[in-house]
Amino acid sequence: NAGVTQTPKFQVLKTGQSMTLQCAQDMNHEYMSWYRQDPGMGLRLIHYSVGAGITDQGEVPNGYNVSRSTTEDFPLRLLSAAPSQTSVYFCASSYAAGGYGGNTIYFGEGSWLTVV
Amino acid sequence: KQEVTQIPAALSVPEGENLVLNCSFTDSAIYNLQWFRQDPGKGLTSLLLIQSSQREQTSGRLNASLDKSSGRSTLYIAASQPGDSATYLCAVRKRSSNTGKLIFGQGTTLQVKP
Numbered sequence: 001n002a003g004v005t006q007t008p009k010f011q012v013l014k015t016g017q018s019m020t021l022q023c024a025q026d027m028n029h030e031y032m033s034w035y036r037q038d039p040g041m042g043l044r045l046i047h048y049s050v051g052a053g054i055t056d057q058g059e060v061p062n063g064y065n066v067s068r069s070t071t072e073d074f075p076l077r078l079l080s081a082a083p084s085q086t087s088v089y090f091c092a093s094s095y096a097a098g099g100y101g102g103n104t105i106y107f108g109e110g111s112w113l114t115v116v
Numbered sequence: 117k118q119e120v121t122q123i124p125a126a127l128s129v130p131e132g133e134n135l136v137l138n139c140s141f142t143d144s145a146i147y148n149l150q151w152f153r154q155d156p157g158k159g160l161t162s163l164l165l166i167q168s169s170q171r172e173q174t175s176g177r178l179n180a181s182l183d184k185s186s187g188r189s190t191l192y193i194a195a196s197q198p199g200d201s202a203t204y205l206c207a208v209r210k211r212s213s214n215t216g217k218l219i220f221g222q223g224t225t226l227q228v229k230p
Contacts, residue, residue: 058215058217097215105218
């Protein structure tokens with residue numbers, strides 16, 4: 001049971017390039033999400049998914065796309081990288097979006113992205 | 117709007133000391149509150165989850181309490197060790213939201229000196 005796996009760990013991009021951050025979980029969780037963590041801003045929700053084929057925007061979705069073709073995978077795509085997207089990105093998953101109180105959310109190890 | 121505040125922002129204690137980290141939130145309509153640990157350059161590790169109907173949870177030397185009516189949670193660490201040095205984050209999951217979003221505090225950075 002690997003939990004939540006993110007790749008790559010580190011990436012440097014040039015402005016305007018596109019790339020995909022991969023996220024996979026092996027816990028059969030319906031809910032998956034992406035956060036970014038920035039100094040002074042804390043963690044902010046980018047996009048989330050409540051099941052295969054269903055995605056929606058969080059609070060900072062601009063410049064990012066997501067898809068959820070399988071329960072296990074939830075990739076985050078940067079369309080045209082900008083320096084403002086330099087951040088640490090975390091993928092997270094849980095059994096459901098809410099529903100009951102014992103719903104622990106698990107995070108991946110993070111992806112450090114620098115856009116120059 | 118739900119806001120989560122953690123005090124203090126940083127804490128330095130000698131090894132062996134018992135300590136309390138504080139977390140407060142403005143809206144009591146939550147599913148749960150979760151405490152995380154984050155080591156430098158690492159992801160978030162879930163420490164304890166307290167459901168809205170619970171008052172406390174314990175795991176080893178850690179004890180987390182929840183007082184929903186006053187909007188407060190504490191994380192108690194007994195007999196602190198240098199290996200406890202990390203940033204501790206609390207986060208709440210709102211009952212009124214269907215996004216599943218966690219609302220995080222800014223964290224308390226703990227240093228335990230040998």
